[in-house]
Amino acid sequence: MGEGGVAHLVKFESWGEFIAMGGHGPYVFAAYGLVILGLVGMVLIARANMNAARETIRQRALIDEVSS
Amino acid sequence: MRDVLMREWWVASRSLGRLGQTLLFMVLVLVLFPLAISPERAVLEQVGVGAVWIMSLLAMLSAAEHSIGPDLKSGALDQMVLSEIPLWWQALAKALMHWLTVGLPIVLLSPIMCLMFAVEERYWFWITAALFLTTPILSLLCVLGASLTAGLNAGSALMPVLVAPLMLPPLIFGTQWAYQMGEPFYGYVLAALLSLTSVVVPWVVSLALRVAASR
């Protein structure tokens, strides 16, 4: 990401400062964490649903084949 | 006896959608208060505790009909009346399920409701505790109301009217207990009310269910 070259643009002096966020650390990271969880989570759930639907249809097709 | 509990639980869990609707209803009332009165903290603080209570009461009333209505329609009620298992146990089971699906969520959500009504934080615990004691009483009363009006055409409109006066004592003592931050006297009264209600109401409900089954 070229961060080595633009490292001096980062608004924090150290990791400690970054985590602390001027005292607002818990809030910022809670908000970001929640959103990332939600976004990633919904995609994963959709993917899982797709696999489940595939399986169901596959099973049904097999049953149809066997019974015909 | 345990089968009765299991059955009631099964019926209740089929309608978890109702739980969602009840909660939505509460959020709706939650929004109505500040918009109709004032969103300023100073005003909200004054009405906050009462508003939370009214919301809980309305939410419990709105879900009351479902404890008995479906059974009446499906004919399961007749079977209950005829079975060997005492009807008062059925009634108790219904009240328990109503509380688990409506009352308990209200208790668990009460801190958030307090937050949104700008209630001072020192009251929060006591409001939750008071709701924890009063919601079972309200559940029992809701089942009572539902059983009295089961099968009537205008029943669902009539039921809140019947039951609301009965709900006033728990309401009064519950809010006072919270306002007084746990003053033991009110706590004792509430506990007494709960004991009284849980003994008397199931018996009355069993009588009412017999009437309902014969409609």
Add this chain to the structure above:
Amino acid sequence: MWRFFHQWGSPKSFFELSGRCLPWIGGLALLTLFSGLLWGLLYAPADYQQGHSVRIMYVHVPAAIVAQSSYVLMASCALISLIWKMKLADVAFTTLAPIGGMVTALALLTGAIWGKPTWGTYWVWDARLTSTLILFLLYAGVISLRQFGSPTPQGGRAAALLAIIGVINLPIIKYSVDWWFTLHQPASFTLTARPSMPFEMWAPLLVCVVGTYLWMIWLWLLRMRVEVIKRESRSLWVKEALLIS
């Protein structure tokens, strides 16, 4: 133009087309979001008054924007489903509603989290948060109502009507809430930084907004594909598409 609709209008061609687009949209969404969020978290300046908590803006504002526009999008699909009874329109409508609901919930939660360091409390009844809460209720209504109908355009009619009424109401609600709050709160709270945002702030915000939109479309396509194969599961093309002999 009609060929465009025709191509995307049949479940089968939708499935094929979306299958090809999906990796691109997904990749683009991830890339945009990742860089936007990183930019906002690390490189964007802190606010003069709010300090570093203003970084929450980069997740809250995109969520709020997407939440609102998704409702309009959803209502448009509902309208198409009602008028032309297109199967795919109902699929689009049904699958978008929960996405919108969840994004609205995220906007509410991040707004509350942002409120704590800014105003000292998690919840304040102001115009923005209140209308977001009302939007959430609107979504919840549509989602609940849709569950009662069959997975067909006919089954979705009641919910579609509700969505359309909701979208007509949206500007009315927003206007009344805004107007009422200017009466009650002469000093207006705003959750964003000052209206004239410097480039260093609105640029990452823009990237995050675009990224969130891309994510929304990605998720929407994913969910639509699942719904389509569920509804058309008896068709031959589904079996072929899923590589079942």
